[in-house]
Amino acid sequence: MKKSVISGLFAVILIAGASLLGYIFKAAGFQDANIVVLYILAVLLTARFTDGYWIGLIASLAAAFAFNYFFTSPYYTFAVDNPNYIITLIFMTITSLITSAITSLAKRNEEQARLQEAQARSLYSLNNQVSQAHDMHEIAASAVSVISQILGCSTACLLIHEDDCWEEEYVQQLDGDHLVYRSLTARERQMLNRCKDQLAHTFVRGEEFYEWPIQGQDTLLGILRIPYIRAKHFNEEEASLIHSMSESIALAIDRIQSTQKRLETQEQVEQERYRSNLLRAISHDLRTPLTGIMGTAEMVMDMSDQKDERFDLAQGIYNSSQWLHTLVENILSLTRIQEGKLEMHKELEAVEEVVAGAVEALRQRTEACPIQVFIPSAVVMVPMDARLIRQVLINLLDNALKYAPQGSIELHAEVKKPNICFTVADHGDGIRDADRSRLFDMFYTKEYQHPDAVKGVGLGLTICKSIVEAHGGSIWAENKKEGKGAIFGFTLPMEVSDGI
């Protein structure tokens, strides 16, 4: 309102000035044409320095009337007696109207260009700032300050965690240059959660803010919160500016997130490598002395007579170190399984090869207690880490040999779609009910010991369980329904499933 009064005053002064100059021209004896041009100049200047078409239009008419009033006879009336002047007046009005219209248009275009330039500049500065940011919060902070500046209001930005829920706090720019962190109220959170789907496509009107989505490649990354009062008056250009800004923010966040992900994977690989080096070193350092001990014991056994006491002693050393060796192998397998899944090399393997590998490893101990093997006649290929599954079979067979040294052991492999099922059955005393539930627990051995005082910290079955479960299978133990003996069995899925 104030502005239009100033504009009107400006127009009045210009036209009055033109009239005054016109008197001087007339007194000096110049022609009327000069005065007409003087009035058109006044209208042009009015249109140039005031806003809107209206002032220009009014100024054009006012100029025509002023010329008519002051400079055409009869003077100081709006009547015209010379028809020449009527033509002059008409053309003067048309000319000043067109002049004012063109000037206003030029002025408006210029303003628009300036606005666009400012927007482009701010978009550029936003891009510049977010591309230098080191984390998502820095991006949010610079976005907020740039957008607040261009819109002239206190905008805010709320991000979404990688686990897809809203962060606790959002950053907002207040007057001046300082940023504050405000926490999200429960109500706002509820509202935002409700509108999450809608936010994927367009903005949402909230209580305090308009919420503009920052949409990443696959997910919503956060929202820009524009104060309600400001956003209400958004025009098309501002809306599209906010849209492009949110796009560049999304791009920057995506970039930061993918960098973070890459770093994490890199770190994981590094750790995995470190762990496997450590494992390798341990296994190397344990095997070397074991070789020495076992070899020396073997040597002593070889040198002494079987009836000699020393033979028994050496045999004791040999057996103990053999047992230690099995334990070391089992512990190493267990660490491999529990520490990192990267160590598992799952490939399609022929069941018969793995079974043969296990039977072969126990060959020396099976003379008294033969192992009967039953496998499907067709070739069966199952995805597995062959060495680990062989270890499971060895442990189960070893268990059977330990606890049921008499009679034969049967190893069955049967296809029971979608699984393959392995069972090891012995002719021993079977499993006591008290033991059954805890057989696969770590460090559990049978409560009562065999007369031979069978050694074992019970790691064998624990490892079997870990390995089988890491393959997505299951393991169990039961007593034979008919006759004496225990059955240990496990299944493996025959199809590769994701996530294992």
Added chain:
Amino acid sequence: MEYEKVRILVVEDDPQIRNFMMYCLHNEDFPCECAACGKQALSMLISEPIDLMLLDLGLPDMDGMDMIRHVREWSQLPIIVVSARDQDKEKAAALDGGADDYITKPFSAMELMARIRAALRHRKQDTGTKKMSFEVRGLKIDYVKRIVSLNGQAIHVTPMEYSMLVLLSQNAGKVLTTQMLLKTIWGSSYGTDTQALRALMAGLRRKIETSPADPSYIFTEIGVGYRMADE
């Protein structure tokens, strides 16, 4: 003893294990030498007539793998790798690098002697005239007539199975790595498709073995490769 003149070099830095290996060899009447590091071993290989080397991969002064490659540049003597590293990849790498066999610590005297005998037999085959046929435990492969028979009964095998049998039998007792078999039978363009190899082996096993899960001719070294029986 037929291997009486064979001299064996034991390369091992751990004195306990070295003593044990030397003892085993003396027991079987093999004259032998020992070296505690790679440099010493190399100079002995040059100055002494050595017929077989037992090599520990973890030597203090040089990498065992480099040692194998180095020796292979000028000598074809059998090398049996003795290592405490139980990694399939390393086994395969040592075998592909030129080692003849691989034995993992801890091992028994029996195991060690069996490997040594197999390696020596193999060396004799290499140096002897080209054999016309191969026979083990009733399985006979006639290289001239290209006939495979089991206990006198001819067995029909496909051309690919036949070349696999020839390759394995000519290296009987020696582990041939998956990589090497793939490259030789299928050609280098075949890449690392171990599925095809497994399927071929399974088919072959069904033709010659009585019990595929308890084989007597072709043994699987899990994660490494295959080996044919040689005695």
